[in-house]
Amino acid sequence: MDLSSKIRDVKFKNPVLLASGCFGRDTLRFTDVSELGGVITKSVTLKPREGNPPPRIFETPCGVINSIGLANPGVDGFVSDELPEILFCDTNVIASIAGEDIAEYTELARAFEQTGVLGIEVNLSCPNVEKGGLVFGKHPGTVRKIIEDVRSISSKLVIAKLPPLFENKAIVSAAEDGGADAISLINTIPALALNIDTGELEIGGVGGGLSGPAIKPVALYCVYNAIKNTNLPVIGVGGIMTAKDALEFLLLGASMVEIGTGVLVDPKIGNKVVKGIEEYFKKEGIKNIAEFQRRSRLEL
Numbered sequence: 454m455d456l457s458s459k460i461r462d463v464k465f466k467n468p469v470l471l472a473s474g475c476f477g478r479d480t481l482r483f484t485d486v487s488e489l490g491g492v493i494t495k496s497v498t499l500k501p502r503e504g505n506p507p508p509r510i511f512e513t514p515c516g517v518i519n520s521i522g523l524a525n526p527g528v529d530g531f532v533s534d535e536l537p538e539i540l541f542c543d544t545n546v547i548a549s550i551a552g553e554d555i556a557e558y559t560e561l562a563r564a565f566e567q568t569g570v571l572g573i574e575v576n577l578s579c580p581n582v583e584k585g586g587l588v589f590g591k592h593p594g595t596v597r598k599i600i601e602d603v604r605s606i607s608s609k610l611v612i613a614k615l616p617p618l619f620e621n622k623a624i625v626s627a628a629e630d631g632g633a634d635a636i637s638l639i640n641t642i643p644a645l646a647l648n649i650d651t652g653e654l655e656i657g658g659v660g661g662g663l664s665g666p667a668i669k670p671v672a673l674y675c676v677y678n679a680i681k682n683t684n685l686p687v688i689g690v691g692g693i694m695t696a697k698d699a700l701e702f703l704l705l706g707a708s709m710v711e712i713g714t715g716v717l718v719d720p721k722i723g724n725k726v727v728k729g730i731e732e733y734f735k736k737e738g739i740k741n742i743a744e745f746q747r748r749s750r751l752e753l
């Protein structure tokens with residue numbers, strides 16, 4: 454059986470990645486990430502960011518709302534202090550970058566050029582500080598420019614990570630025209646939680662982003678539309694807690710999947726999902742992902 458997946462010239466041993474922002478040093482200590490397709494590091498900005506005031510995570514009946522606010526030590530601090538430990542883990546490492554304005558993305562990508570990361574996931578779900586907080590990933594021209602700029606200086610895989618957009622043809626095409634090697638989606642869905650006793654929000658910052666099982670059907674919808682609209686490999690993200698969830702994205706036509714919130718619940722979830730996919734393929738006599746995808750009756 455062959456669970457491998459390919460993006461450009463890079464072969465991943467299986468299609469399971471840990472999503473950006475959802476694993477830390479502890480996760481790496483408790484799990485064998487060398488069994489996974491790879492990991493995507495938390496998004497870094499050019500300068501260090503303290504992030505949003507607490508509380509930063511609020512649990513809902515079927516997922517979590519986070520309001521981390523991209524807290525990170527800045528790209529230089531990350532590359533010198535945190536990345537070496539992650540690269541030591543004998544797995545494919547993809548670095549996530551988040552610019553506060555368009556020009557920052559190029560500088561961020563450049564900072565990883567001489568490192569051992571395999572790829573850059575360009576987080577296009579963050580607000581453009583210069584443009585009063587408009588989300589980069591909602592504007593085709595901006596997406597194209599950012600991806601083109603990153604592509605022009607980076608030899609690594611370039612993955613465009615998109616926000617949840619239902620009709621995403623223009624955005625997906627912009628990422629493809631800009632030279633992306635793959636598209637990943639979705640990031641969290643904007644969300645609020647209120648406390649009726651205090652009258653305040655349950656999370657710091659101005660609202661947050663919903664993730665976890667609640668968003669899986671929305672993610673499947675967005676991923677399906679992206680697959681219809683591009684020839685690039687698409688990486689499905691959103692609400693994956695089991696091998697069955699991952700298989701749903703693969704059946705749609707996704708090349709790979711990312712697991713985020715699931716890691717907060719169970720640090721070993723990635724390994725369990727890989728094992729579950731293996732067991733399912735074995736039981737069904739399926740040899741590889743392409744053969745499994747031929748079972749789909751969806752029109753693409």
Ligand SMILES: Cc1cc2nc3c(=O)[nH]c(=O)nc-3n(C[C@H](O)[C@H](O)[C@H](O)COP(=O)(O)O)c2cc1C
Nearest residue numbers: 472473474496519576639640664665691692713714
């Ligand atoms: C606590 C937390 C932090 C996150 N941080 C990032 C981040 O730094 N960069 C990013 O692109 N996505 C970030 N995400 C979004 C996830 O990578 C993922 O796209 C989203 O949560 C949906 O997947 P899930 O339902 O499996 O969590 C974060 C999500 C959570 C829950």
